[in-house]
Amino acid sequence: METGKEELRIGVFVCHCGFNVGGVINVPAVVECAKTLPNVVCAEEDLYMCSSAGLSLLKERIKKYNLNRVVVASCTPATHEPLFRKACEEAGLNKYLFEMVNIREHSSWVHMHQPKEATEKAKDLIRMAVAKASYLEPLIEPELEINRSALVVGGGIAGMTAAVSLARQGFSVHLVEKEAELGGMLRYLYKLQPTGRDASEILRKAVTVVKAHGNIRLHTSTLVQEVEGFFGNFDVRLQKKYSSELEQINVGTIIVATGAEEFKPMRMYRYKENENVVTQLELEQLLKKDALKKPKKVVMIQCVGAREKTGRTYCSRICCMVALNNALLLKKLHPTVEICILFRDLQTYGENEDFYHEARKRFIDFIRYDPDEPPKVTLKPDGKLTVTVYDAYLEAEIEIDSDLVVLSTPLVQHDDGRKLSSILKVPLGSDGFFFEAHPKLKPVEFSSEGIYVCGTAHGPKDVTESIAQACAAASRAAIPMAVGKVKAEAVKASVDKDICVNCDACEVSCIFNAIDALPFGLPNVIEANCKGCGVCAAECPMGAMQLRHFKDQQIVAAIEALLKPKKLVSFGGSFEPIILCFACQWCSYAAADLAGVSRIQYPSNVRILRVPCSGRVDVLYVVEAFLNGADGVIITGCLIGDCHYIDGNLKAKSRVDVMKKSLTALGVDPERLEIGFASSSEGQKFASMMTDFVEKIKRLGPNPLRVKEGGD
Amino acid sequence: MHKIVTKRELVSHINLFEFSAKEIAAKTKPGQFVILKVDEKGERIPLTVAGADVKKGTITVVCHEVGKTTRQLGSLKEGDCILDLLGLLGKPAEIGKFGTVLCVGGGVMVAPLHFQAKAFRETGNVVIGVIGARTENQLIFEGEMREVCNELYVATDDGTKGHKGLDFLRDLFKERRIDRVVAVGPIVMMKTVSELTRPFGIPTIVNLIPIMVDGMGMCGACRVTVGGKTMFACVDGPDFDGHQVDFEELTARLKMYAPQEKLAFVFHEKGERSL
Numbered sequence: 001m002e003t004g005k006e007e008l009r010i011g012v013f014v015c016h017c018g019f020n021v022g023g024v025i026n027v028p029a030v031v032e033c034a035k036t037l038p039n040v041v042c043a044e045e046d047l048y049m050c051s052s053a054g055l056s057l058l059k060e061r062i063k064k065y066n067l068n069r070v071v072v073a074s075c076t077p078a079t080h081e082p083l084f085r086k087a088c089e090e091a092g093l094n095k096y097l098f099e100m101v102n103i104r105e106h107s108s109w110v111h112m113h114q115p116k117e118a119t120e121k122a123k124d125l126i127r128m129a130v131a132k133a134s135y136l137e138p139l140i141e142p143e144l145e146i147n148r149s150a151l152v153v154g155g156g157i158a159g160m161t162a163a164v165s166l167a168r169q170g171f172s173v174h175l176v177e178k179e180a181e182l183g184g185m186l187r188y189l190y191k192l193q194p195t196g197r198d199a200s201e202i203l204r205k206a207v208t209v210v211k212a213h214g215n216i217r218l219h220t221s222t223l224v225q226e227v228e229g230f231f232g233n234f235d236v237r238l239q240k241k242y243s244s245e246l247e248q249i250n251v252g253t254i255i256v257a258t259g260a261e262e263f264k265p266m267r268m269y270r271y272k273e274n275e276n277v278v279t280q281l282e283l284e285q286l287l288k289k290d291a292l293k294k295p296k297k298v299v300m301i302q303c304v305g306a307r308e309k310t311g312r313t314y315c316s317r318i319c320c321m322v323a324l325n326n327a328l329l330l331k332k333l334h335p336t337v338e339i340c341i342l343f344r345d346l347q348t349y350g351e352n353e354d355f356y357h358e359a360r361k362r363f364i365d366f367i368r369y370d371p372d373e374p375p376k377v378t379l380k381p382d383g384k385l386t387v388t389v390y391d392a393y394l395e396a397e398i399e400i401d402s403d404l405v406v407l408s409t410p411l412v413q414h415d416d417g418r419k420l421s422s423i424l425k426v427p428l429g430s431d432g433f434f435f436e437a438h439p440k441l442k443p444v445e446f447s448s449e450g451i452y453v454c455g456t457a458h459g460p461k462d463v464t465e466s467i468a469q470a471c472a473a474a475s476r477a478a479i480p481m482a483v484g485k486v487k488a489e490a491v492k493a494s495v496d497k498d499i500c501v502n503c504d505a506c507e508v509s510c511i512f513n514a515i516d517a518l519p520f521g522l523p524n525v526i527e528a529n530c531k532g533c534g535v536c537a538a539e540c541p542m543g544a545m546q547l548r549h550f551k552d553q554q555i556v557a558a559i560e561a562l563l564k565p566k567k568l569v570s571f572g573g574s575f576e577p578i579i580l581c582f583a584c585q586w587c588s589y590a591a592a593d594l595a596g597v598s599r600i601q602y603p604s605n606v607r608i609l610r611v612p613c614s615g616r617v618d619v620l621y622v623v624e625a626f627l628n629g630a631d632g633v634i635i636t637g638c639l640i641g642d643c644h645y646i647d648g649n650l651k652a653k654s655r656v657d658v659m660k661k662s663l664t665a666l667g668v669d670p671e672r673l674e675i676g677f678a679s680s681s682e683g684q685k686f687a688s689m690m691t692d693f694v695e696k697i698k699r700l701g702p703n704p705l706r707v708k709e710g711g712d
Numbered sequence: 713m714h715k716i717v718t719k720r721e722l723v724s725h726i727n728l729f730e731f732s733a734k735e736i737a738a739k740t741k742p743g744q745f746v747i748l749k750v751d752e753k754g755e756r757i758p759l760t761v762a763g764a765d766v767k768k769g770t771i772t773v774v775c776h777e778v779g780k781t782t783r784q785l786g787s788l789k790e791g792d793c794i795l796d797l798l799g800l801l802g803k804p805a806e807i808g809k810f811g812t813v814l815c816v817g818g819g820v821m822v823a824p825l826h827f828q829a830k831a832f833r834e835t836g837n838v839v840i841g842v843i844g845a846r847t848e849n850q851l852i853f854e855g856e857m858r859e860v861c862n863e864l865y866v867a868t869d870d871g872t873k874g875h876k877g878l879d880f881l882r883d884l885f886k887e888r889r890i891d892r893v894v895a896v897g898p899i900v901m902m903k904t905v906s907e908l909t910r911p912f913g914i915p916t917i918v919n920l921i922p923i924m925v926d927g928m929g930m931c932g933a934c935r936v937t938v939g940g941k942t943m944f945a946c947v948d949g950p951d952f953d954g955h956q957v958d959f960e961e962l963t964a965r966l967k968m969y970a971p972q973e974k975l976a977f978v979f980h981e982k983g984e985r986s987l
Contacts, residue, residue, distance in 0.1 A: 497847045497870060498724070501778040502819055502898045508967045519878045519905075520818045521898035522846035522869035541779055541974045619975045623982055658971040665979060 008039035008134055011067040012126060013058060015049035015074035017104050022047075024108035026119045030073070033123045037130045041065050049074050055087045062091035069133040073101035073126050076593045077610070094138035096490060096549055101129045105596025106608050110687070117604035124562055124607050131561030135554040139490035144528065146232035146450075147252035148481045151176065153224055153420060156184020157463055158455025158470040159257035160206045165474035167215035171481050174249055175210065176219045176238060178416060182207045184259045185456065190284040192463055193325045194351065200288075202463070219247070223416070227254070227423050230528035231450030232486065253450045253477040256434055257470065258420055260411040260456040263305045263312070269377040269407055276385055277377060277405045280322045287329060294334050295404040299387045300327060301375055302343040306410035314431045316410030316460040320347045323408050324355045331362050340365040340400055342375050342389050368392045377405055411460040425513060426451055427646050433459045437644065438586075440680075444473040447531065447644055448512065449486075452477050491532035491549045491612065493525045499544035506536035506545045511646045533645035534616030538655070543620070550612055556624050562607055563628035567706055577631035577697040579606045581690070582621070584614045586644045587680045588636035594683030602687040603694040606634075613637065614675070615648025619659055626668045629706040632697040635675045636689070642679060649677060667704055671696065713793040714748075717770050722852045725777040726820055727786050728762070730770040736799045737771050740764035742828040743805025743919060743951055746771065747927045749796040750788070755781045758801070758924045760896070760950070762823035771799075774823035774852070779973050780980040801927045802950045805917070807831045811891035814914075815861070816842040816878075816905050818897025822853045824919070825896040830860040832894075838862050840890070842881070844901070848872035878904055885912045893917070895954060899963055906954030916954035920945045922965055937961050 012034040016022030027045045034043035042065045046054045049072055061067065070093065072084050077100040085095035103122040111118040148171050152163045155177030163175040181187065182203075189199035210216055225239040225246070234254060238247045262281045265271045271279075278286070280300075286292040300323045306316045320343070327339045341359075343366060348356045360366075367389055369375055375389040380401075387400045413432035421428050426446040429435035434457050437447040444452050454473035455466040480486050493506070493515070502521020514529035515536060523536075523545065534547035543552050559580065566578055583589040589610055595602065611617060614637025625633045635656060637649035653675055660670040674696075676689040718730035736746065745760045763772035777786045788794070805828050813832045817825030822843045833839045841861035845851045846869045858864050865884075866874030878901070884890075885908065893916040895905040902918040909916045922945050925931040929947035936945050939956035943949065 498849070500846060501725075501776060502846060502900075503778060503966075504898075504900065504963055505967055505970050507900075508963060509970075517898075517900040518846075518869035519898075519901045520844045520846050520867070520869045521900055524869075539970060539974070541970070541977055619971065620978050623975075623978050627982055655971045658975060662972075662975055662979070 006068065008069060009065060009067050010037075010040045010069040010071060010130055010133055011061055011065060012037070012040055012043040012071045012073065012130065013049055013061075014043070014045045014103075014122075014126075015054070015072065016045060016047045017074060018047065021074070021104050021108045024112055024115050024118050025103060025122050026115065029119055030103075030122045030126065034126050034130070037127060039069075039134055040130060042067065050080055050083055055083070058084070058087050059091040062088065062093055068093065068097060069136060070098045071101060071126065071129045071133050072098070073103045073122065073129070075104040076102050076596075078590060078593060096139040097133070097136050099129045099133040099136065101125045102593070102608070105593040107604075109596035109599055110602055111604040112599065112601060114604055121604050121607065127561045128558035128607065128609065131557040132554045135551065135557050137548070139548055141487040141490045142527065144232045144486050144488050146480045146484055146486060147250055148484065149173065149251045150253045150255060150477055150481065151224075151234070151236055151249070151251040152255045152257055154184065154257035154259055154455070154457065155179070155182040155210075155218075155220070156257060156259045156455060156466075157186045157203070157206060158259070158457070158466040159184070159255070160210050161467050161470035162255045162257055162454055162474040162477075163216050164206075164209050164213060165471055166478060167213045169478050169482070171215065171478065173216045174219060174251060175216055176222050176224060178221065178223055178241065180221050182210060182218075182220070186463065188281055188285060189463075190288045191325070191329060193321060193355065199463075224420060224423060230526075231448075232480065234450070252481050253452065254424065255473050255477055256420065256424070256426070256451065256453045256457050257455045257473075258414075258417045258457040260417070260433070260460065261414045263409040263412045265305050265407050265409050268304060269301060269375075269405060270379060270385070271407060274379060274385060276403060277407065279407050279409050280319065280326060283326055283406050287326075287333075295330070295337055297338045297400065297402045298327070298330060298340070298404045298406060299400055299402040300339070300341045300406045300408060301387075302341065302408045303371070304407040304409045307344065307371070312410055312412065312431070314410070315347065317347070318460050318462050319408035319410065321352050321355065321462065323406070324348065324352075324359050326406070327359060327364050328355065328362065331364065338365075340367060342367050342369050342387070344369065344371055367398065411456055417457055424448070424451055430641060431459065433457065444469060444476055447646065450480065488528065489532050491547065492527050492530040493532075493534070493536050493545055493547050495523050495525065496544045496546065497522055499542050501542050501544070503541060505539045505541060509536050509539040509651070511535075531645055533613040533648050534611070535613065535645065535648050535651055538616050538618040538651070547612065547616060550616060552618065552620060555609070555611070555618075555621055558609055559621060559624050560628055563625065563630055567629040575698060575702060577605050577694065577702070578629070579632040579634065579694060579697060580625050580630045581606045581608045582611050582614065582617045582633075582635045583608050584637045584644075584649070585610050585612050587638035587642060588614070588676075588678050588686065590680035591636075591678040591682045591686035594680065595687040596683075598683045600683055600687040602690045605694050605697075606690045613643065613645050613648035614652035615643070615645060617652055617655070619655060622659055622673060623666070626663070626666060626672070626703060627705060629703055631700075631703045631706075632672045632674070632693060634689070634693050636686070637675070637677055639677045639679050669700055671700060672703065713795060714797040715793050716788055716790050717768070719788070719790045722774065723850055725786065726774065726850075726852055728772060728774045728823070729785075730765070730768070730772050731794065731797055732769055733771050733797050733799070734769035736797065737764040737766050737769050739800055740771055741800070741804035742807065742824070742831045744800040744802045745921065745927070745950060746773065746797055746799030747801060747924065748785075748794055748798070750781060750784050750794050752795060754784070754795065756925065756927075757781050758921050758927060758946075760821065760824040760919065760921060761799070761827065763827050772823075774820055776820035780976040783977065783980060798927065801946055805831070805894070805919075805951055807835055809836050812838040812840065812889060814840045814842065814890050814893045816893065816895040816897065816901070817857075818844050818901040819846070819850065820852065821897040821919075822857065825894070826853050826856050826860065828894055828896070829857065833860050833862075841865065842867060842878075844868055844874070844878070844897075846870065878908065881905070881908050885909065885914065890914050893954075895919075899959055899966070902954060903959040906957070906959075910955055917951050918954040918957060919950045920952055920957070920962065921950055922962060923968065
């Protein structure tokens with residue numbers, strides 16, 4: 001045993017959760033079963049383990065029985081693990097010697113009408129947890145100092161807002177802007193909705209505040225050239241444009257507010273061929289400078305270069321409002337001007353709807369066009385423009401003579417944003433914008449700790465939204481800086497240098513650059529950069545690289561504990577397959593929880609084993625599972641593109657593809673292995689995946705490696 | 713069929729083999745490699761030769777158990793046979809009279825380096841040896857290297873023996889005139905040595921064994937980029953100018969079949985115990 005000679009003393013506590021667990025699962029029977037498991041010296045039940053009475057019982061039993069491992073079978077660790085871990089710590093037990101079993105969301109709530117099966121499942125899940133607990137090791141969470149200063153990249157309205165917010169909270173801020181002047185996109189905008197105020201007025205006020213604040217150091221005409229170090233202690237090299245001047249600064253946190261640029265629709269709708277074809281932003285420039293000749297007939301075309309079938313598939317969110325706003329401004333300026341907006345779908349959510357009604361009142365025309373038959377802009381011999389559009393409602397082609405065509409184009413990522421993404425090693429989404437760690441739980445953070453995002457760098461937004469998001473990013477960045485130090489995760493990779501064969505697989509597989517290979521090939525884990533996904537451990541051919549708290553022996557012990565007692569298969573009666581499901585601790589585990597919360601029933605054959613990331617699932621586990629008689633193995637992870645470790649789920653998928661080709665060598669049908677993806681909001685999808693997989697395995701029959709009863 | 717005349721465990725999971733291969737032994741030169749196949753369904757693996765005995769008619773290879781095939785090889789005993797031994801492959805190392813030659817070897821590759829170091833010494837060069845490993849108990853051929861080198865340095869990644877890492881070489885390059893550097897070992901070691909010699913302009917030769925199939929220039933699996941040009945390690949190498957090699961690409965290409973390799977190894981290990 002890893003922890004040496006120490007005698008294992010495991011305590012198991014099963015929670016009734018009132019009627020939630022106890023109403024379905026036979027808790028006393030589960031407790032009796034737990035008592036028979038290896039090294040279990042105490043197994044008890046309680047009505048509510050999370051109540052103060054329950055926690056007192058836990059602490060009291062740890063002391064009374066001198067427990068050195070604790071397993072609680074109750075609800076989801078997502079909500080209650082911290083509570084039980086804290087109780088263990090209070091009783092003098094390292095919190096990593098605690099293991100949690102989810103018999104509510106993953107059993108009693110999803111098998112409400114199958115008390116017998118739900119009870120058996122609960123026993124199995126506890127078997128697995130007790131086996132894993134036997135191999136758990138105490139871990140220490142290192143403390144990191146946080147430099148109380150921030151770098152804000154980008155001096156647009158989002159960057160300025162974030163910088164001022166942090167400065168006012170007493171932190172020193174380096175605000176870096178690539179242009180000579182602050183303001184970003186706001187410098188080019190004209191009137192802002194819903195107030196109709198001048199953008200320049202808002203800009204002037206914001207710039208004054210930034211420049212006057214003593215905590216803000218402004219670096220204009222400056223680019224971020226290099227970033228090294230980690231959360232709390234980033235070394236940043238700034239490069240002054242048009243000069244070789246370099247400056248080195250150190251900051252604790254970084255906010256990305258680099259904005260976006262307007263897509264220039266080259267070779268579309270005669271843009272740049274004719275001066276009367278302009279983009280919305282160019283129109284605002286003309287209005288701002290009062291340089292627009294009074295037009296008679298204006299045509300605006302929406303979704304130019306946006307919502308395409310490939311490439312820029314996204315909706316730019318703000319263009320419908322921008323078009324309405326500019327159309328109303330033109331009407332106000334020149335009441336006789338005729339305006340026609342050609343749209344695909346008008347998206348004027350919330351109060352913006354009022355502007356649409358206002359536009360209709362002012363006789364602005366709206367014509368819906370079909371993206372398969374987009375409008376055409378032609379040049380007549382007299383130099384005038386004609387827009388031809390197929391009106392989907394009239395089912396007829398319409399020609400509109402026009403002296404000004406305005407194209408609504410999406411916001412897009414710019415080169416400097418893409419460069420910064422690779423400098424900071426933070427991801428861009430498929431739309432090219434910066435990609436947050438989690439759309440709901442970490443909406444302004446990256447998965448690399450200490451780096452945040454706001455404004456249009458993150459995706460198209462209006463000024464109001466950019467300001468709100470900047471405030472959010474600043475407040476999130478302020479948390480670690482206010483505390484001054486953070487406890488780093490203890491779940492990190494570590495290498496056994498005696499087993500390692502210096503093959504580099506771990507270094508190559510780490511997307512966070514947390515592994516450096518030393519000259520003779522020994523991997524050096526940079527703990528501050530390690531996120532604890534375990535992809536490197538799964539890639540290590542020798543098992544030399546391991547992820548603490550999710551080591552091979554810990555996981556294999558759980559797999560064996562589940563399957564070994566069931567290797568004997570009986571062919572009497574109906575076949576009930578045993579299915580092992582690996583669930584990543586983020587989305588797919590949460591989806592399974594949501595299926596429970598929503599009481600979506602699915603077959604009870606599935607046993608869920610939590611792993612940090614689907615990318616942690618080692619081919620060894622799958623082989624072990626099948627050799628020990630699993631009838632099916634399903635690996636579940638976050639949706640492709642949503643992995644909390646960027647591409648762990650893709651690595652899992654490619655491993656599954658490889659394994660499927662080879663499983664026949666073991667005598668196992670490749671159909672017994674599957675990978676599925678679900679977001680945390682897809683409880684129904686998770687349940688359906690499980691139902692379908694169980695059905696499929698039922699059709700396939702038992703794993704041929706299971707020993708037949710009475711035979712050999 | 714080629715008989716294992718000698719098998720000796722140097723350190724845990726690193727074995728020295730002498731295979732009977734009379735024709736190959738007669739022509740073996742340092743820097744070249746052979747491709748062997750353990751059995752009929754076996755994978756072909758390239759191994760750099762670490763010596764030959766013309767009288768006995770044997771060649772020497774030292775092999776680290778890093779996966780299925782090398783583990784299979786490691787389980788064979790003296791007197792057992794392997795099915796095929798193909799060689800010699802690749803160009804021999806250039807063993808000229810250069811003056812002072814620094815020979816850097818890492819891990820299992822210290823053995824073939826020793827073969828070269830010996831040849832350099834016999835040709836009249838002053839040979840400075842540097843050998844290393846991840847950790848002390850993985851170090852091989854220290855005695856053999858001491859015999860053929862004028863002086864020998866030892867290094868480990870974790871500092872359990874000798875110098876910690878290779879940074880000490882920088883001082884050596886500042887103080888001594890070194891005419892040629894030969895680096896044979898893990899890719900990261902060859903890359904590190906090449907980066908250390910670059911500012912001093914010392915010609916640096918590295919020995920590359922990427923993924924190979926035929927070893928005779930037909931399949932292209934072993935392609936490496938050297939000085940922007942595509943080369944085949946099997947016929948254009950395995951020795952190349954370390955300052956010109958694209959090591960990043962080489963590392964990535966070597967990992968191309970990592971999941972398959974791991975799965976084969978797990979099957980092999982589990983097969984022995986459970987199947």
